[in-house]
Amino acid sequence: MPRVAKKSAKPPERDILKLIPASEHRPQPSSRRIGIHTSTAGGVETSAERAWRLGCNTLQIFSSSPRMWRPMDISPKQCETMARLRAEYDLKPLVIHANYLINAAGTNPEILEKSVSALRAEMQRAISICSEYVVLHPGSFRGCSREQGLNNACEAIARASDGLNMAENGLTLLIENTAGAEFSLGSSFENVADLIAALARKIPVASCIDTCHTHVRGYDIVSEEGYAETMRQLDATVGLANVRVWHCNDARAACGSKLDRHEHIGKGSIGLEPFRRLLNDPRHAHAAFILETPIDEPLDDLHNVEVLKALVS
Numbered sequence: 001m002p003r004v005a006k007k008s009a010k011p012p013e014r015d016i017l018k019l020i021p022a023s024e025h026r027p028q029p030s031s032r033r034i035g036i037h038t039s040t041a042g043g044v045e046t047s048a049e050r051a052w053r054l055g056c057n058t059l060q061i062f063s064s065s066p067r068m069w070r071p072m073d074i075s076p077k078q079c080e081t082m083a084r085l086r087a088e089y090d091l092k093p094l095v096i097h098a099n100y101l102i103n104a105a106g107t108n109p110e111i112l113e114k115s116v117s118a119l120r121a122e123m124q125r126a127i128s129i130c131s132e133y134v135v136l137h138p139g140s141f142r143g144c145s146r147e148q149g150l151n152n153a154c155e156a157i158a159r160a161s162d163g164l165n166m167a168e169n170g171l172t173l174l175i176e177n178t179a180g181a182e183f184s185l186g187s188s189f190e191n192v193a194d195l196i197a198a199l200a201r202k203i204p205v206a207s208c209i210d211t212c213h214t215h216v217r218g219y220d221i222v223s224e225e226g227y228a229e230t231m232r233q234l235d236a237t238v239g240l241a242n243v244r245v246w247h248c249n250d251a252r253a254a255c256g257s258k259l260d261r262h263e264h265i266g267k268g269s270i271g272l273e274p275f276r277r278l279l280n281d282p283r284h285a286h287a288a289f290i291l292e293t294p295i296d297e298p299l300d301d302l303h304n305v306e307v308l309k310a311l312v313s
């Protein structure tokens with residue numbers, strides 16, 4: 001019976017550590033910092049070996065389970081191993097994507113308290129593992145006004161980072177633009193810029209711009225003129241120098257659809273050319289380009305990294 005066969009079949013191996021032996025790894029150098037959201041299965045420090053095996057020179061990870069409140073501890077030994085591997089493989093920056101449950105913009109006091117503690121723990125782990133950036137979605141202001149949501153977010157983030165000495169520890173919080181779902185804060189560049197401006201007095205803060213979110217929110221990054229205009233708007237609000245990380249994701253949905261579904265590079269409604277333009281734009285030379293593309297088939301991660309690297313001229 002097919003049902004039995006399906007049940008007993010082992011899912012295909014997806015871990016790059018098992019798919020590409022170290023002896024077969026041939027990294028191609030790139031003049032851009034290119035990486036992918038990398039698995040930490042077996043401990044956070046194992047991600048460095050995976051990133052290198054995937055041909056990356058930067059990486060993004062979750063520092064604990066992204067959909068659970070329970071924090072995870074990182075031991076000094078793990079931090080040491082991570083630092084050694086990053087130096088050996090020239091992996092920088094190390095970006096931590098914050099837990100998806102965190103909502104700093106909301107009004108529910110219980111969620112807000114949990115969010116403050118979880119964000120604080122994210123930043124403490126980031127400091128202990130010498131990560132340069134924590135990426136945060138600004139959250140949902142359902143139940144209050146956008147203005148109030150922005151104030152909530154600003155206050156909650158300030159509380160979460162109180163006394164952490166982020167500047168001395170080399171940590172910057174990056175506010176990510178969102179796809180524009182109802183009540184989501186930060187779907188416009190103005191929103192992201194407002195939050196950064198409000199926080200800049202208190203902590204080191206900059207931004208992470210996601211190509212899929214930008215596109216489905218309705219900004220044109222596909223046509224040449226559209227790209228020029230969108231970059232002009234981004235520069236006038238957030239400032240291009242403040243975009244430290246570009247999340248490079250193609251989109252399954254159309255421009256303006258507000259549907260956040262990431263697609264393989266070149267296979268979606270954005271297509272290859274806009275990524276070539278982005279990667280080779282000298283105004284983004286300081287930034288890291290990090291994929292958050294799906295792994296539908298084994299080696300999809302490796303393939304997307306190689307596609308992105310091949311676009312750099």
Ligand SMILES: [Zn+2]
Binds near residue numbers: 210247292
């Ligand atoms: Zn993203």
Ligand SMILES: [Zn+2]
Binds near residue numbers: 212261
């Ligand atoms: Zn997304």
